Amino acid sequence: MKDFSGHSTEPADKASTAGIALGNSERAIVGLVELLFFAYRDFTRDPDDILAEFNFGRAHHRVLHFVDRYPGLRVADLLDILKITKQSLARVLRQLVASGFIEQRLGEADRRERRLYVTDSGQALAVRLLAPQIRRMQQAINDTHGATEAETVRSFLFAMIETEERRRVEALLAGPGGLVVPKPEDTP
Amino acid sequence: MKDFSGHSTEPADKASTAGIALGNSERAIVGLVELLFFAYRDFTRDPDDILAEFNFGRAHHRVLHFVDRYPGLRVADLLDILKITKQSLARVLRQLVASGFIEQRLGEADRRERRLYVTDSGQALAVRLLAPQIRRMQQAINDTHGATEAETVRSFLFAMIETEERRRVEALLAGPGGLVVPKPEDTP
DNA sequence: CTAATTATGTCAACATGGCTGACCTATTTA
DNA sequence: TAAATAGGTCAGCCATGTTGACATAATTAG
Numbered sequence: 001m002k003d004f005s006g007h008s009t010e011p012a013d014k015a016s017t018a019g020i021a022l023g024n025s026e027r028a029i030v031g032l033v034e035l036l037f038f039a040y041r042d043f044t045r046d047p048d049d050i051l052a053e054f055n056f057g058r059a060h061h062r063v064l065h066f067v068d069r070y071p072g073l074r075v076a077d078l079l080d081i082l083k084i085t086k087q088s089l090a091r092v093l094r095q096l097v098a099s100g101f102i103e104q105r106l107g108e109a110d111r112r113e114r115r116l117y118v119t120d121s122g123q124a125l126a127v128r129l130l131a132p133q134i135r136r137m138q139q140a141i142n143d144t145h146g147a148t149e150a151e152t153v154r155s156f157l158f159a160m161i162e163t164e165e166r167r168r169v170e171a172l173l174a175g176p177g178g179l180v181v182p183k184p185e186d187t188p
Numbered sequence: 189m190k191d192f193s194g195h196s197t198e199p200a201d202k203a204s205t206a207g208i209a210l211g212n213s214e215r216a217i218v219g220l221v222e223l224l225f226f227a228y229r230d231f232t233r234d235p236d237d238i239l240a241e242f243n244f245g246r247a248h249h250r251v252l253h254f255v256d257r258y259p260g261l262r263v264a265d266l267l268d269i270l271k272i273t274k275q276s277l278a279r280v281l282r283q284l285v286a287s288g289f290i291e292q293r294l295g296e297a298d299r300r301e302r303r304l305y306v307t308d309s310g311q312a313l314a315v316r317l318l319a320p321q322i323r324r325m326q327q328a329i330n331d332t333h334g335a336t337e338a339e340t341v342r343s344f345l346f347a348m349i350e351t352e353e354r355r356r357v358e359a360l361l362a363g364p365g366g367l368v369v370p371k372p373e374d375t376p
Numbered sequence: 377c378t379a380a381t382t383a384t385g386t387c388a389a390c391a392t393g394g395c396t397g398a399c400c401t402a403t404t405t406a
Numbered sequence: 407t408a409a410a411t412a413g414g415t416c417a418g419c420c421a422t423g424t425t426g427a428c429a430t431a432a433t434t435a436g
């Protein structure tokens with residue numbers, strides 16, 4: 001293992017901008033931060049191919065999923081869940097309704113509301129999109145065995161990563177020097 | 189608790205599209221899938237305000253972070269980590285170099301390579317962006333105590349969610365009926 | 377009963393950050 | 407010397423986020 005970076009040797013004392021410096025315990029956490037990135041990267045990748053068949057994107061997926069899971073959801077509820085603007089939601093929701101995956105019914109008690117429900121085809125698509133994510137999550141949980149808590153979390157997040165990618169991520173997280181400098185013998 | 193949805197009563201048998209049906213164990217996993225969504229939603233939210241000061245977005249954050257953590261990274265390595273195209277990377281990388289947050293040096297062994305390094309200001313920004321994520325992650329780990337593995341993961345993901353949001357997320361995950369139908373007494 | 381509030385929708389314009397496809401320059405390697 | 411590799415660049419497209427302004431219908435408050 002080479003110590004070449006200049007960053008890894010200094011304890012990030014230069015972080016004067018916010019008055020924050022990284023200590024040893026903080027640096028240990030960074031690996032988890034990165035694992036969460038990789039986990040989410042691969043987790044969201046699964047449904048994208050299916051969505052492409054319908055010319056849909058992730059925004060459609062999110063809407064369809066939550067309407068499927070929580071039938072009768074109002075637009076306001078969705079805005080609260082997704083934390084996006086009404087206009088952004090309207091665009092994808094309009095397409096989902098036009099495509100016959102979601103339908104709107106007037107609220108019985110309050111007729112200003114448009115309660116959202118998936119149609120049969122909407123439910124079929126929702127389940128199809130959910131399936132690979134459940135599979136990956138299930139496997140991640142199963143792979144997470146016999147460990148203390150931080151290790152459980154680490155194991156869980158790692159198992160969320162695409163199988164073929166794990167080697168590389170592991171190498172990367174092995175520390176600065178894991179991925180970079182592929183030919184250390186050439187350095188003069 | 190009311191049973192009103194029509195979806196929650198049926199075990200999603202209609203998922204004939206992919207030949208997949210959700211069983212009870214699968215449905216139990218869906219909550220984790222949603223927790224991961226909420227966790228990542230709030231996790232990525234933190235640095236966005238800081239980035240806005242510099243007219244940067246998440247794409248800049250990712251590049252800056254990985255270059256900070258793994259100094260000497262090559263463009264090809266970044267493409268592999270981020271899983272985006274060369275053109276997408278080039279856009280944000282160009283801005284980061286122009287703004288003086290990242291600098292490029294020719295590879296010593298192979299002079300086709302442009303090794304990437306953060307400047308002092310680049311490191312300062314990287315640390316500043318990382319700090320709230322470390323804080324949240326640290327707290328999520330700390331809050332995850334005394335539990336079996338699936339519960340540890342659940343606890344971990346839940347603790348990743350913005351504090352004020354947890355009540356609502358908890359209510360939502362309490363099952364169909366948790367968030368929707370706010371006035372059940374009005375239904376005829 | 378009128379006025380304010382609420383739920384929702386819509387138009388227009390803009391920014392970010394993905395993508396494809398084509399093409400170019402150095403440099404290294406076969 | 408030719409091919410492969412690392413990287414850059416231009417041009418255009420698409421998805422999805424943003425603001426701001428405004429409209430309609432229904433409910434609720436005074």
